Amino acid sequence: MKILTAIIIWIGVLLFDGxxxxxxxxxxxxxxxxxxxxxxxxxxxxHRWVVSLGVALALTTEIIFGLYLGTLVGAWLVALWVWYxxxxxxxxxxxxxxxxxxxxxxxxxxxxxxxxxxxxxxxGLVRIFYESSISLxxxxxxxxxxxxxxxxxxELLIVIALFGLARNTKKEHAYL
Amino acid sequence: MxxxxxxxxxxxxxxxxxxxxxxxxxxxxxxxxxxxxDVAIKTTSSIFNVSGQINEWARYFGKWxxxxxxxxxxxxxxxxxxxxxxxxxxxxxxNDMLRKSAGLATHLRRxxxxxxxxxxxxxxxxxxxxxxxxxxxxxxxGQAVISPDGVLVGKIVSVSESSSKIIIxxxxxxxxxxxxxxGDTSGILxxxxxxxxxxxLVTQGxxxxxxxxxxxxxxDLLPPGLVVGVVRHVEDNDTQLFKKIGVDPKVSVKQGAxxxxx
Numbered sequence: 001m002k003i004l005t006a007i008i009i010w011i012g013v014l015l016f017d018g019x020x021x022x023x024x025x026x027x028x029x030x031x032x033x034x035x036x037x038x039x040x041x042x043x044x045x046x047h048r049w050v051v052s053l054g055v056a057l058a059l060t061t062e063i064i065f066g067l068y069l070g071t072l073v074g075a076w077l078v079a080l081w082v083w084y085x086x087x088x089x090x091x092x093x094x095x096x097x098x099x100x101x102x103x104x105x106x107x108x109x110x111x112x113x114x115x116x117x118x119x120x121x122x123x124g125l126v127r128i129f130y131e132s133s134i135s136l137x138x139x140x141x142x143x144x145x146x147x148x149x150x151x152x153x154x155e156l157l158i159v160i161a162l163f164g165l166a167r168n169t170k171k172e173h174a175y176l
Numbered sequence: 177m178x179x180x181x182x183x184x185x186x187x188x189x190x191x192x193x194x195x196x197x198x199x200x201x202x203x204x205x206x207x208x209x210x211x212x213x214d215v216a217i218k219t220t221s222s223i224f225n226v227s228g229q230i231n232e233w234a235r236y237f238g239k240w241x242x243x244x245x246x247x248x249x250x251x252x253x254x255x256x257x258x259x260x261x262x263x264x265x266x267x268x269x270x271n272d273m274l275r276k277s278a279g280l281a282t283h284l285r286r287x288x289x290x291x292x293x294x295x296x297x298x299x300x301x302x303x304x305x306x307x308x309x310x311x312x313x314x315x316x317x318g319q320a321v322i323s324p325d326g327v328l329v330g331k332i333v334s335v336s337e338s339s340s341k342i343i344i345x346x347x348x349x350x351x352x353x354x355x356x357x358x359g360d361t362s363g364i365l366x367x368x369x370x371x372x373x374x375x376x377l378v379t380q381g382x383x384x385x386x387x388x389x390x391x392x393x394x395x396d397l398l399p400p401g402l403v404v405g406v407v408r409h410v411e412d413n414d415t416q417l418f419k420k421i422g423v424d425p426k427v428s429v430k431q432g433a434x435x436x437x438x
Contacts, residue, residue, distance in 0.1 A: 046182050051189055070197040077190045084186065129197060 002044070003053055005166045010036050010057050013159055033061040034118055035155045037076050041083050042111040042156075043163035051080060071125045078121035079114050086110050104160065111156050116143060273433050276324040286399060287438040288322075289313055293342075293431050303344040303369070305330065305429055309436060310338040320398045320437045327426040328352070328392065328402040329434055340436075345373055345404065345425045354390040354404050359383060362393055365404060365423060373405055375421035382419070384410055390423060399437055 010033075017032025037054050044050045058072040090110070123139050134142075142148060273290045291309035309315050321329045321342050330342040330350065343350050347367040354375070355362035361382040363375045378384055388407040394400025403426050411420035 046186075048182065048185050051182075051186055055189060055193075069200060070193065073193055074197065077186070077193055080186055081190070084183065 003049060006040060006044075006053055006163075007057070009039075009159065009162050009166070012162075013155075014061075017155065031115075031119075031152055032155070033058070033065075033072065034075070034115060034122070035152060036159055037072075038079060038111050038115045038118060039156055039159035039163060041080060042107050042114065043160050043167075046080060046084055046087070054080070068126050068130050070129070071122050074125045075118045075122035079118040082114050082117040083110075086113065104157075104164070107160055108153065108157055111160065112149075112153060115152060115156065119143065269433070273324060273435075276435075289315065289436040289438060290433065291315075291436055292433050293429065294339075296344075296429055296431065300369075302349060303347045303367070303429070304333075305342045305344055307340050307342060307434060307436070308338070310340050311335045312337050314438060315340050315436055318397045320402065321434050322402060322437060323427045324433055324435065325427075326402065328398070328404045329427060329429055331398065332436065344429050346370075352398055352404065353393045353395040355393050356384055356407075357389040357391050357403075359388065363421070365390060368422075371422065372408065372425055373423040375407070375423050376418065378419045378421055379417065380412060380414060380419060384419065384421060386410055389426075 013032045013036040017030065017035070037058060040054055041050055054076045055073055058076045061067065062069055062072050090106075120139075120143075123134070270290070289309055291307045291313075293305045293307050295306040297304050307321065315332060315335050317332050317335055319332045321331060323329055328345065330344040330347075331352075332340050333343045334341040345352075345365075345367055346369055348369065350367040352365050353362065354365045361378060361384045363378040363382075365373050365375050368374045375384075375390070384407060386407050386409055390404045390407065392398050392400050392402040392404060405423040405425045408422040408424045413420070
């Protein structure tokens with residue numbers, strides 16, 4: 001069920017980020033898939049199904065959007081390692097465990113950290129293996145753009161909240 | 177969170193990913209450079225994206241299919257060449273035959289028909305052969321059959337529309353009047369199955385020796401001047417009226433080209 005929920009959210013994020021947002025505004029970020037993956041690990045924690053589902057969805061995204069093969073999957077694995085590293089030093093509770101604002105904010109901050117690590121990893125993989133990518137200066141300019149950071153942070157927050165909401169709805173159904 | 181389990185799992189997934197991506201890149205690069213240098217130039221930038229890769233794989237398969245098709249067409253061409261070669265060989269043989277026929281026809285001052293023996297039977301009842309020319313080609317009973325070199329093989333004994341039966345020299349029923357080449361001695365040559373032929377009616381006073389060549393006299397239906405055989409042995413016996421003479425046929429009958437003298 002949680003896998004199905006995650007897939008539905010993934011489709012929703014892709015539609016929102018790729019279709020609705022560009023259609024209704026001038027925002028053309030296109031980081032929906034990365035935001036979703038980060039939100040997945042931040043909200044659900046590090047589990048086998050999260051890893052597997054992330055790999056499957058990342059690969060699907062690569063095929064659908066014609067990305068460099070393996071770059072998103074590789075970035076996803078890097079993100080998981082980063083998340084694992086963060087969790088070793090900080091005791092973060094996932095949104096699934098506690099979806100209150102107290103956990104939401106640290107989740108968002110750590111999620112942004114993971115997201116930037118993932119973006120950097122993807123850029124690096126393209127640069128190393130495929131010899132074709134934007135220069136580091138352009139890439140750093142993109143990452144430090146306040147507009148992009150705000151949009152990505154809002155998207156991440158929404159997706160994490162969606163995961164939390166889905167979890168809470170299920171809990172309520174369980175109580176009833 | 178089960179740290180150990182998930183770390184192990186994550187490590188395995190990461191390892192698999194690294195291996196796959198390296199294999200993908202290395203394999204594509206090596207194969208591309210080796211087999212598709214034109215693709216390597218054209219799609220250097222796009223080769224590593226998914227659509228580019230799928231396209232490239234499809235091109236590999238396309239290339240293989242193309243090679244298979246090329247292989248099939250080459251086989252067809254080879255078959256055609258073999259067939260053409262066989263035809264040329266046959267035409268060459270036919271041409272040789274026609275040249276010889278023309279030469280023989282001039283030499284014999286008679287028309288000849290080219291044909292071929294397709295069956296030889298050496299049965300106790302007699303030696304016969306079948307040729308691929310019949311009444312539709314103008315063959316009639318009694319005509320002489322000779323080798324391309326002009327040596328007598330036998331004569332026609334029966335004719336059907338598309339084939340004819342030859343009685344071979346060795347057959348006891350075969351007989352022909354012959355004489356010694358460059359000599360006056362003549363006699364009647366008869367078939368003697370495995371013993372070749374025997375020359376009859378040569379008196380003790382006639383001059384004949386081993387190694388003499390016998391040719392047709394033309395006193396019967398067969399044309400004169402055809403080489404028939406070589407004297408193998410001569411047995412003189414004063415108590416007998418005629419000499420006993422063994423003769424070897426000049427040609428051994430087998431499947432192949434022959435000519436019929438009209």
